[in-house]
Amino acid sequence: MxxxxxxxxxxxxxxxxxxxxxxxxxxxxxxxxxxxxxxxxxxxxxxxxxxxxxxxxxxxxxxxxxxxxxxxxxxxxxxxxxxxxxxxxxxxxxxxQPKILPKRQRAHLLATRDITHDIREFRFLAEQDAEFLPGQFAMLDLPGVESSRAYSLANTGNRQCEWHFQVRRVLHGKGTHTLFEKLAVGDDIGLDGPYGVAYLRTKSPRDIVCVAGGSGLAPMVSIARGAAESGLLTERKLYFFYGARTPRDVCGEALLRTLEGYGDRIVYIPVVSLPGDKDEWSGASGYVHDTVAHVLPAELASYEFYFAGPPPMTQALQELLMVGHKVPFEQIHFDRFF
Ligand SMILES: Cc1cc2nc3c(=O)[nH]c(=O)nc-3n(C[C@H](O)[C@H](O)[C@H](O)COP(=O)(O)OP(=O)(O)OC[C@H]3O[C@@H](n4cnc5c(N)ncnc54)[C@H](O)[C@@H]3O)c2cc1C
Ligand code: FES
Incomplete structure (x- = not known):
């Protein structure tokens, strides 16, 4: 055409x-x-x-x-x-209006590593600089998969042309089946990006709250990395909530530990909705949005919020923040993973 x-x-x-x-x-x-x-x-x-x-x-x-x-x-x-x-x-x-214009390029798979039993990191090397803001996503054209799939970046923009994604395996999913079962190191894909408006607001003076549910890990890790790299956390705190179904789904801490300020200015709070018995899980349990409401020390309207994950989780958080706590819409940035 x-x-x-x-x-x-x-x-x-x-x-x-x-x-x-x-x-x-x-x-x-x-x-x-x-x-x-x-x-x-x-x-x-x-x-x-x-x-x-x-x-x-x-x-x-x-x-x-x-x-x-x-x-x-x-x-x-x-x-x-x-x-x-x-x-x-x-x-x-x-x-x-895009801060960085999206462009199409070819990329090949550099390496993979498992983050949990069903989340794997895929690192791609593209033809040109990896230009994107923390929290943005790209559209991947995978071999044999008819339409593009959206995946959020887990790393930050770089001149090494590296685009890192953290993908959760989906039962009967065509894109994830190709990524997990078919794509080998060196294989080529189409990559188009960056897209998305839930990126890190570096000019905001507020403490940062990141909430990741399940496969929503990558963009929240990217936001945390971006905040640490750009020096934002010398004056601010970052609260990182991870909502998992069971204790074996919990992840994110190992990635955050490598950032300066972990344990002090970066606080990690995992929450499990199906905790099992006491020897299995002794941390917070229930829905992640309920824990957000109870754990944060100041009024919710004083934070900048970022979240990503399944639509029911993002919906519950939106209601909590906007209806329950009158957090201004400009302080809320999220991606729903359809
Ligand atoms: C902004 C955004 C960011 C995301 N980031 C991540 C991430 O970081 N990690 C992660 O694990 N998942 C992420 N997802 C979810 C991801 O895009 C896929 O939906 C998920 O991996 C399942 O894909 P699948 O191909 O395995 O499943 P499938 O069931 O084969 O496909 C599901 C998705 O493919 C698209 N699709 C299906 N049929 C058609 C069609 N006929 N025409 C066009 N499109 C179609 C739809 O978007 C649908 O949601 C994100 C989603 C969005 C919207
Ligand atoms: S941007 Fe087209 S349906 Fe979401």
Whole structure:
């Protein structure tokens, strides 16, 4: 398919969609602030209306659209391609304008290591500098897997071209099956990024709270590493909560221990929802959001919050912070892992 021009009637901007791109990726690549969150068809944050022209829908049943949306003729910019010149109405805002423009490149698998029984780190070496902010994610095109998968970075931006991901194995999952069972060191993948707006706010004067649930480990580790590397923790504290199902799922401490300030300015609090008997687990138990509410020493509205993980966990945290404790929305940054 040839390049197509996308005109957004809402803000009067135009961008060109290169072959293989979606409307959302084309707009972000052009530096435009199209509203979005997951880039994966799950959140519905990238809905738009088609005014004229023809589009191709990549995932007709994507859960990001409700039946009502479909009846009203709404589409997802992350799951649609323009088939020629189109005019659309898509919401934009300055906060979505990419700080670093996403780009496509090839990368090969450098190394892997197990973090837990079902979370593995995958290190890729790409063609160019690894330019991303702590907490962002990339879209991976894996051999034999039809659509891209989103994975958060666990390391921080670097000139060694290294992109590190920590992935949880998903039963019957196509992308994770390829990563865990098929991909060998030296194998090639497509990597497109960075994406995401839940990145570390280095100008915030507040203490930092990171909450990772299950597979949400990587972006929170990246935020903690970014905060430590940029000297933010000389004046501030970072509370790192990890929500695990059982004691054998607990992880993150070994990664944080290597950071300056661990045990003093960096506080690690694991929480287990199915603790078993007392000899197995003596730490905090229950849901991680309940522990966040009880453990933090100051009013919740005085912190900068980052969290990532399954939608029920992020939903519970959002309600706790915004409804229960009136934490301003600008202090809350999260990614839901659809
Ligand atoms: C922003 C973000 C960051 C993430 N970061 C991490 C991370 O750091 N670590 C981690 O373990 N997981 C992460 N995930 C989850 C990850 O993207 C995958 O959903 C998960 O690994 C399961 O993938 P799978 O291919 O094994 O499962 P599958 O069940 O095969 O696929 C699940 C995902 O693939 C996509 N998909 C499925 N069918 C289609 C289709 N027809 N067309 C288009 N897309 C389709 C959907 O996004 C769906 O959620 C993240 C998700 C998001 C949205
Ligand atoms: S960004 Fe398109 S559905 Fe989430």
């Amino acid at each position: 040839t390049d197509a021009t996308i005109f957004n009637e809402k803000d009067g901007t135009t961008c060109t969609q290169a072959a293989g791109d979606t409307i959302l990726r084309a707009a972000l690549r052009a530096g435009q602030g199209y509203s979005y969150e997951c880039n994966s068809g799950g959140c519905g944050g990238c809905k738009f209306e088609l005014v004229s022209g023809e589009i191709e829908t990549l995932w007709a049943d994507a859960p990001g659209l409700t039946e009502r949306d479909r009846k009203r003729g709404r589409h997802l910019a992350c799951q649609c391609r323009a088939r020629g010149p189109v005019t659309i109405k898509a919401a934009t805002a300055a906060e979505y």
